[in-house]
Amino acid sequence: MSQTPDSAVRTYIAANRIDFLEDLQDWLRIPSVSAQPEHADDVRRSADWLAGKLKETGFPTTEVWETPGAPAVYAEWPSDNPAAPTVLVYGHHDVQPAALEDGWHTEPFEPVVRGNRLHARGAADDKGQVFFHTLGVRAHLAATGRTTPAVHLKLLIEGEEESGSPNFRALIEDRKDRLTADVVIVSDTGMWSETTPTVCTGMRGLVECQIDLSGPDQDIHSGSFGGAVPNPATAAARLVAALHDEHARVAVPGFYDGITELTARERELFAELPFDEAEWLRTAKSHGAYGETGYSTLERIWARPTAEVNGMGGGYQGAGGKTIVPSSAFLKLSFRIVAGQDPARVEQAVTDWVATRLPEGIGHTINWTGATRPCLTPLDHPALQSVVRAMGRAFEQPIRFTREGGSGPAADLQDVLEAPVLFLGISVPSDGWHAPNEKVELDLLMKGVETTAYLWGDLAESGPTAAP
Structure with a gap:
């Protein structure tokens, strides 16, 4: 046979x-x-x-x-x-x-x-x-x-x-x-x-950058000058605070341009998977789920773009206090992008957004690393x-x-x-x-x-x- x-x-x-x-x-x-x-x-x-x-x-x-x-x-x-x-x-x-x-x-x-x-x-x-x-x-x-x-x-x-x-x-x-x-x-x-x-x-694709902010030419006394000159650490914090809106959407104008949205069928198929969010949180070593309103956890990590603060710093980092206005600060940001988004357009949108949000007296440079589509x-x-x-x-x-x-x-x-x-x-x-x-x-x-x-x-x- x-x-x-x-x-x-x-x-x-x-x-x-x-x-x-x-x-x-x-x-x-x-x-x-x-x-x-x-x-x-x-x-x-x-x-x-x-x-x-x-x-x-x-x-x-x-x-x-x-x-x-x-x-x-x-x-x-x-x-x-x-x-x-x-x-x-x-x-x-x-x-x-x-x-x-x-x-x-x-x-x-x-x-x-x-x-x-x-x-x-x-x-x-x-x-x-x-x-x-x-x-x-x-x-x-x-x-x-x-x-x-x-x-x-x-x-x-x-x-x-x-x-x-x-x-x-x-x-x-x-x-x-x-x-x-x-x-x-x-x-x-x-x-x-x-x-x-x-x-x-x-x-998803990926673009990453470091934003370096500069203020005074050196660290200066916060009593003599604080409140009267711009603080680069404060500027960095304000950028981070403005990166998302109240619905956890990326607030950079043009960031979502061209995005390929999830279809109803794709959302149905994701929902059919035996996903245990509590177990997933244990794997993530996290104490709660969070993200863009209107999307499930799987949809957020698979099919939605993101902006993450990977690191930030500036000013005094040692023990105790040091009453200064620091001369510099920095942010490390990464953006996961999805089908329909172009890395170059995302980079330009972020670059333009940063420039509009910094006060006079704060200088900045943005260095982008190689993008993945x-x-x-x-x-x-x-x-x-x-x-x-x-x-x-x-x-x-x-x-x-x-x-x-x-x-x-x-x-x-x-x-x-x-x-x-x-x-x-x-x-x-x-x-x-x-x-x-x-x-x-x-x-x-x-x-x-x-x-x-x-x-x-x-x-x-x-x-x-x-x-x-």
Whole structure:
């Protein structure tokens, strides 16, 4: 009796699971910590290891791409169907720092399997989620009898994500002709929980600044001059107080211009998630929820823009009192932005707003750091529906939807390549990204393998078609 396509995929995965996990553990033993210069050779060794393993998997083109920092890995496997869509998979091979004294139960770069969990730095973030694509494409071929994938498949695996991706945008701009794609799949994300599989549909962007305020040329006596000259610390406090209105909306004129509002359907889907606000507050180490009036907690962190005071200072900070009008003060602000907002316009709006709110005699400068754009894929996008169907086949249950409140390089891919970004990850909150004893659930890792085995065929049948 012949197997169904799904059973053929599962049979192949089961037969190759042990070898797959042994290979993954070999990769996890390489301490590819991009943030620590002493591990630069290890990051390069990680790139070389992955390029070799992708070649062994069957990718006819595998290359290590140099950057001014750590190297990235590129691989390409064309389909034998010239009209097939082109899919680019993004992930990263660098990892966060880790040491036994940080609270690890075992050496962080010596993988350990306990029960059905694989513990090691990078197990979930992001080596495990990159590596499941290798077995997934092989299972796809084995189950379909194909010799090439059903899509033109490309991989770009970055080496500096954990260091803020300082060279990533320049890399994809320089290599845009090689990276052209109809769809981008980001496998550097997670799901709601072990029992609630989800697909992320978007990430917020980020702009940050420091505002330096100056007043008198030096600290001066508050009795002799206080109340008669402007105080930069007071000016800083007034800026902070004016940043939001009474409904916790950002009060900067033009800040919300162009925003893509949540649809009624998206709000319904968010509300269906098993969200426990009390538990979320415990995780946040907070004693109360707060935010823009008219929106739920999930809506606020996933789909609404924000302004946060990250730090402020000025004047005397020591013990006791010092009766002065300080000569300077500063603010550190960050703004999470959502689809429809342009980072440059937000920066200009804030810059103009600050200038109008400072009294005569207070000088100021604003320094903006590099911006990250937001990204969002509509629920009805055909490629997103392909991801949902593939995950549904693997998990054998309905797939729900989330967004990500943080920011990342995915938006650069969408911006430069002008392709929709889709998120495919199987990690769960308990995996402990960036924390001691990071792990990945092995059954979920195999679900990631299975999802990709189904995804390429689904995208070929119903996803966007590549230009001839």
